[in-house]
Amino acid sequence: MSRPPFPSGWSSIPLSLKNLTLANxxxxxxxxxxxxxxxxxxxxxxxxxxxxxxxxxxPRVVCLRQSPSHLYYTGVYPNEHxxxxxxxxxxxxxxxxxxxxxxxxxxxxxxxxxxxxxDPELFGKVEVNKRAVGVRVLRQDPWECLIAFITxxxxxxxxxxxxLHRFSQSFSPPLVTLHNPDNDGETTYHxxxxxxALPTKLExxxxxxxxxxxxxxxxxxxxxxxxEFKEEIEAGLLRWRNQDVDTVRxxxxxxxxxxxxxxxxVMLMCMDKPSLIPIDTHVAAIAARHPAFPSRxxxxxxxxxxxxxxxxxxxxxxxxxxxxCQAVMFAADLPEPKPKVKVVKTKVNTSVTVKRKLEEVSPTxxxxxxxxxTRLELKQTRTIVTDEVKMEE
DNA sequence: CATAGACCTGCTTAT
DNA sequence: TGCAACAGGTCTATT
Numbered sequence: 306m307s308r309p310p311f312p313s314g315w316s317s318i319p320l321s322l323k324n325l326t327l328a329n330x331x332x333x334x335x336x337x338x339x340x341x342x343x344x345x346x347x348x349x350x351x352x353x354x355x356x357x358x359x360x361x362x363x364p365r366v367v368c369l370r371q372s373p374s375h376l377y378y379t380g381v382y383p384n385e386h387x388x389x390x391x392x393x394x395x396x397x398x399x400x401x402x403x404x405x406x407x408x409x410x411x412x413x414x415x416x417x418x419x420x421x422x423x424d425p426e427l428f429g430k431v432e433v434n435k436r437a438v439g440v441r442v443l444r445q446d447p448w449e450c451l452i453a454f455i456t457x458x459x460x461x462x463x464x465x466x467x468x469l470h471r472f473s474q475s476f477s478p479p480l481v482t483l484h485n486p487d488n489d490g491e492t493t494y495h496x497x498x499x500x501x502a503l504p505t506k507l508e509x510x511x512x513x514x515x516x517x518x519x520x521x522x523x524x525x526x527x528x529x530x531x532x533e534f535k536e537e538i539e540a541g542l543l544r545w546r547n548q549d550v551d552t553v554r555x556x557x558x559x560x561x562x563x564x565x566x567x568x569x570x571v572m573l574m575c576m577d578k579p580s581l582i583p584i585d586t587h588v589a590a591i592a593a594r595h596p597a598f599p600s601r602x603x604x605x606x607x608x609x610x611x612x613x614x615x616x617x618x619x620x621x622x623x624x625x626x627x628x629x630c631q632a633v634m635f636a637a638d639l640p641e642p643k644p645k646v647k648v649v650k651t652k653v654n655t656s657v658t659v660k661r662k663l664e665e666v667s668p669t670x671x672x673x674x675x676x677x678x679t680r681l682e683l684k685q686t687r688t689i690v691t692d693e694v695k696m697e698e
Numbered sequence: 699c700a701t702a703g704a705c706c707t708g709c710t711t712a713t
Numbered sequence: 714t715g716c717a718a719c720a721g722g723t724c725t726a727t728t
Binding site (some may be wrong): 334455457458459460461464465468518522561562564566567570583584585586587607637 | 719720721722723724
């Protein structure tokens, strides 16, 4: 099994990076199951990396690449014959348009303009740089998204990613194996497991897989959903897209492991509720930077009331697409993706290196200052410095 | 109703 | 090397 030759065997859509940037939308904490590979023999002006993952209905691997002017896509099927039907019926084309909401919200740039006008104090100060450009809220599958965000609680993005890949590999059979585009090994793709594919004694298994205390949350939520939807959990959750926020929030929060924040994430990212702004530690910190942010909410532990008031404050600034604005702010605030190097600590007496580090993390914009950057800044007088040493892997 | 503690775990990070 | 703190929070048991 292999990909079609690029670009001749692929399809494409004219699309600017300002309207969608894959690298700023896929690996920034809303979806966790995309594989990301560099492309080995890349010529200037052509895509340098590929994102790919297994997608259902029908089962296949969707591969995406992007140039400054086009989004390229192809579907790789277990039976190559089916790729023709995909093209004929526009299956993956439709999927791309739906997943990235290109038809529902065709002009992301106009949204940025709107947010700048609405909120000159905070969003207006964001430099739309490499990290903040083209950030879209994805329209994800609710079942997968729900499990993902139950898993996300009190966890890092790298660990969430690792756990969910493990989850898919454990409970879903291999679908397709492809050589990686960087010519470095191969990847076996698995669909996200359907609810019916999960074993009855789930909690112990999930614990052994590293889910920790979330294991019981997932088992309990699955049981609750089975009681409501029988064997049709995925379809049942999809129908929640048509209901109003308060109704759906009530149902989501009734699930174990789903609090206000996770419920808001699920509704924003798969239930067509674009105004919802999930308030997590990052977004709370971002809100606190706003000059008009009520001082009585500053440095307060998160409570239902603080949550509500913070969310309302941001909604007032960002408007009906506030959840999308939050996604931009969140992505811009994320620490730089970790390079594949081993960091060796050595004692060196210089503050110059520390300053260079700071500039790498936060070149121009103090809005996108990260925790670690802030920590570094506070400790500038220290003499610990890092040397980077390449490590093959 | 609001608010402390406890809670699994690690391609964590810091001390 | 060892130990603590932290991570896109939530649950539970108390005031």
